[in-house]
Amino acid sequence: MGKDSRTILGLLAGTAIGTVIGILFAPDKGTVTRKKIADEAQNLKDSVSDNIEHTGENISNAVKQKRASLEEELEHLMSNTSYKAEDVITSLEKKLADLKAKNKKYQK
Template identity: 35%
Template sequence: MAKNSGNTLLGFVAGAAAGALLGVLFAPDKGKNTRERLTFKLDKYREELEDLVEDLMEERKEAVTAAKSEGQKVIDEAIKHAEELMGEVDALKERIATPELEEEED
């Protein structure tokens, strides 16, 4: 979901930047003023893009942390079940080795 919203936001920012650039370029003003406005708007959009990249990187870190946490839970549960199974195996081995079982079979 975050990836989709990031792409949408990036598309919006890129479209806004393109529209602003075209508007400034075709505006009837002196070249110096047009260049200054264009530079200002480009700086503004650059800052917005930097913020967007920073937000996406933070979301990525959070997703990685959450995945690691879930992975650790799975590993912990697998260890717990493996230990339970080893206990059951040991119990079965003890029952098999008990002489009472051998006498009942005869």
């Protein structure tokens, strides 16, 4: 859990606890107090749900960005590998040609 998520969770918990304590010490009737507690619980639930949805979207976006970055890096690596392989093949072909030339001299 990231620092921002913990901060948001702490703020939500503090708000919920403060609201419940404030409502419990208020001089209202029991039915009114229970209604306020239920309303605050619903608000807290909605807030947590929104935060979870927002966090899920952030994670999804981060994964998409990392995937695109990884695909780009892989393409770059494959391109570099292809060029290096071509260089190795060219070098080996030159050495093979040199060896064939030397072998012709010895065959005479």
